[in-house]
Amino acid sequence: xxxxxxxxxxSKRSDARRNEETLLDAAAAVFVASGVEAxxxxxxxxxxxxxxxxxxxxxxxxxxxxxxxxxQVEALAEAGPALLESSETPHAALARWIDRFVDFLVTKHGLxxxxxxxxAGFETLHAYFLDRLVPVCAELLDAAAAAGEIRSDLQAIxxxxxxxxxxxxxxxxxRYDARRLVEVLIAGLRTPR
Numbered sequence: 001x002x003x004x005x006x007x008x009x010x011s012k013r014s015d016a017r018r019n020e021e022t023l024l025d026a027a028a029a030v031f032v033a034s035g036v037e038a039x040x041x042x043x044x045x046x047x048x049x050x051x052x053x054x055x056x057x058x059x060x061x062x063x064x065x066x067x068x069x070x071x072q073v074e075a076l077a078e079a080g081p082a083l084l085e086s087s088e089t090p091h092a093a094l095a096r097w098i099d100r101f102v103d104f105l106v107t108k109h110g111l112x113x114x115x116x117x118x119x120a121g122f123e124t125l126h127a128y129f130l131d132r133l134v135p136v137c138a139e140l141l142d143a144a145a146a147a148g149e150i151r152s153d154l155q156a157i158x159x160x161x162x163x164x165x166x167x168x169x170x171x172x173x174x175r176y177d178a179r180r181l182v183e184v185l186i187a188g189l190r191t192p193r
Contacts, residue, residue, distance in 0.1 A: 019049075020057065021071070022047055022048075023043075023047045023049060023053070023054065023057065024067055024068050024071040025047075025071075026043055026046035026047035026048075027043045027046075027047070027054075027064055027067075027068045028068050028071070028072060028107075029046060030042050030043045030046050031065075031068060031107075032107040036061075036065055040054055040055070040061075043064075066125065069125060070125075070128065072104055073104075073128065073129055073132050073133065074132070076097075076100055076101060076104055076132075076133060076136070077132040077133055077136050079097060079100055079136075080093075080097050080136035080137070080139060080140055081136070081139070083096050083097050083140075084139070084140060084143055089144075089147065089149060090140065090143035090144035090146070090147045090149060091144045091147070091149040091150060091189075091190070093140055093143070093144075094140040094141065094143075094144050094150070094186065094189075095183075095186050097136070097137070097140055098159075098163060098182060098186055099179070099182075101133075101137075101160070101163060102163065102167055102178060102179055102182050105163070105164055105167040105170075106167050106170045106171050106178055107171070130157075133160065134156045134157055134160065135156070137156035137159060137160055138155070138156035141154065141155075141156055141159065144189075148191060149190065149191065150189040150190055150191060151189060151190075151191055154189065159185075159189075162185055163182050163185065166178050166181045166182050166185065167182070
């Protein structure tokens with residue numbers, strides 16, 4: 001391929017990647033609003049594409065659900081280091097990342113049920129979730145502990161599981177504010193002064 005053809009090919013790939021991200025973001029927004037059984041036409045309208053485009057990329061609804069899940073896990077994984085760089089303190093980065101983690105957990109409207117219907121597939125996605133997010137949480141915890149902001153005796157999996165447990169049922173009970181309790185948990189990580 002000529003040097004003149006390379007930028008066009010690279011541009012086409014980045015355009016395709018951007019278009020897929022737009023589609024996945026639209027699907028995620030529709031899933032949050034209407035659940036994972038929302039009509040494909042709603043997702044297509046939100047993404048500004050035809051239904052054929054969605055079916056071409058994701059022939060089955062499960063394919064789309066899995067892609068949305070992976071896309072959101074990746075966004076959360078990438079957010080950790082970015083927040084650590086841009087926040088005033090490591091504790092502030094941790095709190096902001098945990099806030100995004102809560103969003104991820106409480107906006108899954110039926111996703112867990114759909115994913116669990118294929119136990120092998122669910123196990124694979126859960127392993128992917130842990131492989132991508134536990135190290136990010138550990139990096140944030142380690143940075144905050146090294147700065148003397150939080151206690152250093154907790155593991156990332158413990159914090160993530162604690163947050164996850166606090167989020168159970170939040171989407172189905174308007175009287176329950178999981179985010180408020182998670183804030184208490186994160187505040188409780190602080191080292192005594």
